[in-house]
Amino acid sequence: MTTFDLVLVGFGNVARRFVSLLEERRAMLERDHELAVRIIGIVTKRHGRMFSLAGVDAIDAASGLENGARLNQSMSSATASDDGSSVDFVQRVVNAARDRASRGELVVVETTTLDIEHGQPAIDHVRAALSGGAHVITANKGPAAFAHRTLTQMAADADRRFLFEGAVMDGIPVFNLVRETLPAVTISAFRGIVNTTTNYILTAMERGSSFDDALADMQSQGIAEADPSLDVDGWDAAAKTAILANVLLGASITPHHVEREGIGPTTAARATAARAAGSRLKLVARGERHGSGIDARVGLEELAGEDLLAGIEGKQNAIVLATDVLDEIAVVQRGGSLTHTAYALVTDLVTIAGDVKNCRATSESLASTPARRIR
């Protein structure tokens, strides 16, 4: 059993659900993945921070926050004083836990909200973590959308993981799928429906809802942001498109390089007209190799009724990968929730634990089977 020490950077809904999910799955994680966790630090933007190498009670802290309390337990001014930025906090905590970091058993969990201008300070959180020898797992789109190549290289140089399975399709595996199950396949293009709020609004408008009512519905379900412009102006989809292009097609772009279109009240007429004609209006994310470059865009498209993406309604998401040897492969997410996103972080943690587990299995195998040559 390996115990991983976790530092939570951001402690909103996703991080809190992650913490409760770890508790719910504790037995399974221990049994199947030889993985135990201890949370040693939490930092928030407005609700304080807490740190203890002996571990903090994150579930208790979450209830406290929900009752209006601040985080302020077990603070040591030397390592994590209440002043200083969140980036400073990460540096100090990682440094305080450097013996664990050196063993590969420290993980920074980045769940702050997306900054669509520069992806900050999330990128700096990731840098601080990797520089100190911690792994990073994140559900924040910023780091991979703005700095995928740099951060991936930093992680490789440090022999640590930088994982973000939850950034695009919540817990539905996309990056793991490509990394672990499609060896010797080249992906030439992708297209997909990756933003839940706009897809839900389009589906509702086809059926006669107004834009405002459908948006209010998404907000009341906690899916759209209070400021919905990230969703409806296509920025969320553009950030996901940048990540997909960076990871699957080897691009090095940001969301600002993605050609972008959003939806609004006037989209309703196009959506109903398309449906009446047997096709469907969808906000489609696309990326494609194009000579030496990459074309990436988010835009409204009228899809023929038999197109797989035309049938992706409401809160479903889907990505279709075009490959050289397997034609097209589609992965469809049939439901989304906070739990999905939180689960993605659990998946990433298990990936890290798997590295350690494989190491141990190998070292035992090396010890017990001298005849087995490891070249």
Add this chain to the structure above:
Amino acid sequence: MTTFDLVLVGFGNVARRFVSLLEERRAMLERDHELAVRIIGIVTKRHGRMFSLAGVDAIDAASGLENGARLNQSMSSATASDDGSSVDFVQRVVNAARDRASRGELVVVETTTLDIEHGQPAIDHVRAALSGGAHVITANKGPAAFAHRTLTQMAADADRRFLFEGAVMDGIPVFNLVRETLPAVTISAFRGIVNTTTNYILTAMERGSSFDDALADMQSQGIAEADPSLDVDGWDAAAKTAILANVLLGASITPHHVEREGIGPTTAARATAARAAGSRLKLVARGERHGSGIDARVGLEELAGEDLLAGIEGKQNAIVLATDVLDEIAVVQRGGSLTHTAYALVTDLVTIAGDVKNCRATSESLASTPARRIR
């Protein structure tokens, strides 16, 4: 770089495409997976066999077979005489290559055709290989459909792999997806469209084709068997359902435990009526946990038009997994071919090479980073 020695049991279209695909992808496999291959033995049912520890020329042998020649090159009567069963051949070749087997560098590639009665002699090929310390990769549905639990246990005891990614969805990852990318998720049920011939015939009949014409079309494309009863009577789908139930739901069933229905000329009327009513008639494979047991069946179902499976037309396949924490996830195969199935074998080979590569990375890491504790 690790060189794996391969023994091909069965040398039909899939195995021949596998051999040419290995050649086409040689540089990528060496560069990205540190994987090289040498084919040391081939055994067929009616066209002879060949064996040489120094390697045989499988591409030349394939052209020979296509020109009516038999395999008879480099035979040594001590190890692989032309008499004796294919199971004997596997035993003898694995024994002759036992030093490679002991290093985990011998792989038996089983691609004989499905025996729907008992899954034989494929199961015995797998047993002989694992007993001798070889890994097994197979595109044959028999072993996992009839003896999954036993063979998986044998492989685990021998510290070898028994992989069959190509048995259900060709090269589209299903088992790798679940094994590598869905940790800490419990699958409670699956449903899917897994037989190409029947799905193509149903789609064609909806559009006015006769059963016989559509079937002839599939036969001329080399997709349906010359004796199509395995497809149209639902046996192929039942074998895949048994595998999915055995692997994903922990069942221990055979195709004969799967409730089964097929299609025929009289199905046309139902298919056109369903389509006229806005739904679609599909041959659906299902498995579900049910109290302490597993319900598994293949049957015609009228699916509502908005059902994802209703949109799976022609030669597409799809599987929808019901999970506890991620709701439903669907994987859709948008095209199928011989190359897909052959590629699945390449994927399995890369999985085996990955074990060795991880070992080496770890042993280097152990050597160079004493501070990194591997517990």
